[in-house]
Amino acid sequence: MKKAFYICSSACLAALAVCYGVWVSEQKDIGILSVVTSILVTLLFGVLLIWLVKAIIDAWFGKRDEDTVRPLLRTDGERRYEVLKVGAYILVSRFVVFLLVYLMYTAMHGYKGGILDTLEEIWKRFDSPSYLGIAERWYVTSGDPQYHIVFFPLFPIVIRLFNYITGNTFASAMLVSLLSSVGAGMMLYKLLLIDYSEKISKFTVLLVFIFPAAFFFSAPMTESLFLLISVTCLYFTRKKLYLFAGVFGALAAFTRSQGVLLMVPMGIEAVRELIIMFKTKDKNAWRGLASRLTGIIIVPVGLLMYIWVNYSVWGDAFKFLEIQREHWSQGLSFFFNTVSYQTDLFIRNLDKVNVETAWGLWFSNLAAIFGTLIIVICGAKKLRASYLGYFAAYFVMSIGATWLLSAPRYMTVAFPVMLALATMCKKWSKKIITIVVIAAMSLLYTAAFVAGNYQIW
Numbered sequence: 001m002k003k004a005f006y007i008c009s010s011a012c013l014a015a016l017a018v019c020y021g022v023w024v025s026e027q028k029d030i031g032i033l034s035v036v037t038s039i040l041v042t043l044l045f046g047v048l049l050i051w052l053v054k055a056i057i058d059a060w061f062g063k064r065d066e067d068t069v070r071p072l073l074r075t076d077g078e079r080r081y082e083v084l085k086v087g088a089y090i091l092v093s094r095f096v097v098f099l100l101v102y103l104m105y106t107a108m109h110g111y112k113g114g115i116l117d118t119l120e121e122i123w124k125r126f127d128s129p130s131y132l133g134i135a136e137r138w139y140v141t142s143g144d145p146q147y148h149i150v151f152f153p154l155f156p157i158v159i160r161l162f163n164y165i166t167g168n169t170f171a172s173a174m175l176v177s178l179l180s181s182v183g184a185g186m187m188l189y190k191l192l193l194i195d196y197s198e199k200i201s202k203f204t205v206l207l208v209f210i211f212p213a214a215f216f217f218s219a220p221m222t223e224s225l226f227l228l229i230s231v232t233c234l235y236f237t238r239k240k241l242y243l244f245a246g247v248f249g250a251l252a253a254f255t256r257s258q259g260v261l262l263m264v265p266m267g268i269e270a271v272r273e274l275i276i277m278f279k280t281k282d283k284n285a286w287r288g289l290a291s292r293l294t295g296i297i298i299v300p301v302g303l304l305m306y307i308w309v310n311y312s313v314w315g316d317a318f319k320f321l322e323i324q325r326e327h328w329s330q331g332l333s334f335f336f337n338t339v340s341y342q343t344d345l346f347i348r349n350l351d352k353v354n355v356e357t358a359w360g361l362w363f364s365n366l367a368a369i370f371g372t373l374i375i376v377i378c379g380a381k382k383l384r385a386s387y388l389g390y391f392a393a394y395f396v397m398s399i400g401a402t403w404l405l406s407a408p409r410y411m412t413v414a415f416p417v418m419l420a421l422a423t424m425c426k427k428w429s430k431k432i433i434t435i436v437v438i439a440a441m442s443l444l445y446t447a448a449f450v451a452g453n454y455q456i457w
Contacts, residue, residue: 001057009053013046023334034343037366038336044373045335045395051377052392055385059272082198083186086205090185093209094178097218097446104450120170122450126457127151128220132169135159139313147327149313150320152306154255155222173220180224181217184231185209188415191235195384200422203431207418210438212445213368213408226255227413230262233299237266237386240273242295249295253302258410261393263299265386270296272385328403335369335399342366342404360454364445365407369399372417379420391416405457408445 020042024035102115105122112118124132130148134156139149155176162172185205192201208227209217217224229252236245245266252259270292277285311317324330342365349358376383376391383391391414398410411417425431449456 012049034340037343038340041339051380059385086189087186090182177224180228184228188231204422212441213412242292246295246298249299250302264393265390268386331402368407382423387416
């Protein structure tokens, strides 16, 4: 296995080095600091790749204990009670967020009316109006709403379904996000209990919902719904119910483009299980191969459905790519390219006019990129290979945007980050320090969002 590790890790690092070399050779007038940060993030990702290769080889060919740590809860009744307690915590935390942003907004901008009207004024900006517009009139081909085709359909569809109950699009969106947050916390807890202790599982959920950009879980945006669907997909994967996992993976891919990446952890888990089945000459091995392969293949159906929506509305299956490129200068590039131009923009905006944008947007993006990467590397030893693979793929796709505005928000749903951090905090002193630091960062970032002039997307 050592030989396989050296070969695979060397190949991955060589490919990474070639990609960076090709990219840097094409750059003109790049600043020294931009070069330094791009090299640094490339080196960090190289370390992550080494950990990932080791984790996959160990998972496929190493020790084959089904679960590394058994949950402390033993009865179904106790487990259901604990899951409900987690759900109650998430519910209370979301109402705390609603109250907090209302008080912040009132303190900064003066009294604007009741809490519901104020919350609508706070949340209905940036991407939120686009989702609400799709929910009300679907996709159109004229006016400013024609650009909404770049937003995936499932969240607006669910909002429209809730409209039959509330009769108000904004209220429906807020309700969907609230219920999805509660469900996501409960499902994440159930997923983690398969492999980790009760303490680590609960602490991970806590960290997810106090992450600096976790207030977006309360917003009329896709974060809470995407987290719910993606962790449900992984839960069924760990339970070896691949057809159900595939369906939820497809729904995730119909919610956000990153949903298709769930094929990565599903594939890692499937190969691990199939190796065991074939080596032990399990009579159901071929049936297991078929079910797992089918489940994985189902996932991109969600993306294909979105492409079909593009075709049905515009007569062009890839209209979203054109609009992303021409209207938002958005495409897919290397993550080290992102770090480079983010560093350059941060430096250029450090003046009296644009200083809020420099710190609120570009610095926050860089902090999220480096912070999450370092945390996962430090806790990589305790992560399942599938979770580590999911984070690596999610990082490459999300951070590799040619015009990245929302790194903290994107990384909020990357639960392996918080899981890695939770595994490193075994002592209460470390837990308390971690909570205090993250909560302080969360309050600061939330205040910057509420203020409205820091470009928090």
